[in-house]
Amino acid sequence: MRQLLLLTLSLFLSAAATAGISLQGKAQPGAALFGKATPGSDILLDGKPVPISADGHFIIGFGRDAKGTHTLKEITPDGNSNKLIELSPREYKLEKVDGLPPSKVSPQKPEVLARIKREGAQVATARTRRDAQRLDYLDGFIWPVKGRLSGFYGSQRILNGVPKRPHYGLDIAADTGTGIVAPAAGIITLAADDLYYSGGTIILDHGQGFSSTFLHMSKVEVEVGQRVEQGENIGKVGATGRASGPHLDWRMNWLDQRVDPQPLLPAAE
Incomplete structure (x- = not known):
């Protein structure tokens, strides 16, 4: 898979010399796009720096509600070039989830709210890694389970009849105890057994601020700082935290943007 992706990206190299930046992927809300620029260049997305390797590999992502035209700028010693990215519109599903404990839908206790805030900061910190030269994501992605x-990225969630924030993950229903594997190689930046909303939770960083998060696990079988390879076991499916049944909620982030895992995967068997 890595060789195929590298070959695909290499096809853009001759064009990159004249046209600047090359991108792979469908430009739409929730998308992660793989890029190649001139080696040694810098990249800005809408004026903000993008992690880029010495040989010019980078990745960018757009959140659920992103829209319009975005500017990717390449800065080299020989001059600058711009590439405009026009996002295609996208529609999302409406999903209703019932049978959740009321305390998990609309918590009221001050100590619970303080815990949620504390855990949110912990998760945010785990996503701050920015290894520009580590490109584990170039190996491609496989299904973690x-x-x-049973649930899709971007869908508007109605929990116990109460409208809530959109869903930012891909839900895969499986029996409790089913093994979960790393969809791509990376380094573990969070391994928590019992977060309030997400229960057993792992964050796996794939390089350049591109990470996977795995929620509701019944067992976490890795440690912070551990490197795992694609296909290596990381834990077990569960229904911990705010869940109505056993499943894996798999989420992906590029920096602070929540992106959709599904377009990165081979077709389901």
Whole structure:
């Protein structure tokens, strides 16, 4: 898979010399796009620096509600060039989830709210890694677990009849105890057994601020700082935290943007 992706990206190299930046992927809300620029260049997305390797590999992502035209700038000693990215519109599903404990839908106790805030900061810190030269994501991605797709990125959630924030993950239903593997190699930056909303939770960094998060696990089988390879076991499916049944909620982030894992995967078997 890595060789195929590298070959695909290499096809853009001759064009990159004249046209600047090359991108792979569909430009739409929730997308992660793989890029190649001139080696030694800097990249800005809408004026903000993008992590880029010495040989010019980078990745960018757009959140659920992103829209319009965005500017990718390449800065080299020989001059600058711009590439405009026009995002295609996207529609999302409406999903209703019932049977959740009321305390998990609309918590009221001050100590619980303080815990949620503390854990949110912990998760945010775990996503701050920016290894520009580590490109584990170039190996491509595999399914972390096999099962029925029960929830989709971007869907508007109605929990126990109460409208809530959109869902930012891909839900894969499977029996409690089913093994979960790393969809791509990376370094563990969070391994928590019992967060309030997400229960057993792992964050796996794939390089350049691109990370996977795995929620509701019944067992976490890795440690912070550990490197795991694609296909290596990391834990077990569960229904911990705010969950109505056993499943894996798999989320992906590029820096502070929540992106959709599904377009990165091979078709479900």
